[in-house]
Amino acid sequence: xxxHSDVSISEDSAQHAPAQNRALQVAWILLLLLGALFxxxxxxxxxxxxxxxxxxxxxxxxxxIAGVTWASAQHTAPTITHYVTSLEVIYAFHEMVFGxxxxxxxxxxxxxxxxxxxxxxxxxxxxxxAYTFTIAHYSTTTLIYSLIADIALPILLLIHIxxxxxxKTR
Numbered sequence: 229x230x231x232h233s234d235v236s237i238s239e240d241s242a243q244h245a246p247a248q249n250r251a252l253q254v255a256w257i258l259l260l261l262l263g264a265l266f267x268x269x270x271x272x273x274x275x276x277x278x279x280x281x282x283x284x285x286x287x288x289x290x291x292x293i294a295g296v297t298w299a300s301a302q303h304t305a306p307t308i309t310h311y312v313t314s315l316e317v318i319y320a321f322h323e324m325v326f327g328x329x330x331x332x333x334x335x336x337x338x339x340x341x342x343x344x345x346x347x348x349x350x351x352x353x354x355x356x357x358a359y360t361f362t363i364a365h366y367s368t369t370t371l372i373y374s375l376i377a378d379i380a381l382p383i384l385l386l387i388h389i390x391x392x393x394x395x396k397t398r
Contacts, residue, residue, distance in 0.1 A: 248390070251387065252387065252388060252391050255384045255387040255388060256334070256338070256339065256388075258380070258384050259334045259338070259349070259381075259384050259385075260331065260334055260335065262330075262377065262380055262381060262384065263327055263330045263331035263334055264331070265376070265377070266323060266326065266327030266330060266331075266352070266377070267324060267327040267328065267331070269323065269327075269373070270320045270321070270323035270324035270327055271320075271324065273316065273319075273320040273323070274317065274320045274321070274324075277313055277316045277317045277320060280298075281298070281302065281309055281310075281312070281313040281316075282298050282309075282312065282313065282316060283316070285367060285369050285370045285373065286316070286363070286367070286370065287367075288366060288367035288368075288369070288370070289363050289364070289366035289367045289370060290312075292366040292367070293366060323355075326352060326355065330349065330352055333345050333348050333349060334349065341391055341392055343392050343393075346385065346388060346392045349381070349385055350381075350382075350385060352377070352381060353378075353381060353382065356374065356377045356378050356381065357378060359374055360374040360375065360378055
């Protein structure tokens, strides 16, 4: 009788393994998509910086912080808005670099279950939360965009705990 229950437990575990592997694969793909979102956002910001000097989703935050609209500031203080645009450009390049690093880590060492890669994928949370608390909360649109990363990244990484720290890990 015990033998039968042991077999049932083994069969049950074997049946759950493919479902768990699928869940991990889906979570991994979503991490890649999140990394692609980091890249897309930075490239979009660079294009907006080149067009108008400030991404459209930053206009509301600029107005809330500076007390004037971007268009008015460009007219009355062009050297200051040039400086802000320069900061925006370099910030977007930094985002792009970190987005690329995130994608490379997720695509290669994370996929191979290198534990350091799981820990390294938490690093963008520092930038994500800093962005949310310094700029994004001034604009509903920007806040929604930033909350996607603030919420999705920890959830997707936590889903991978059994793969990186379970009893069957390397």
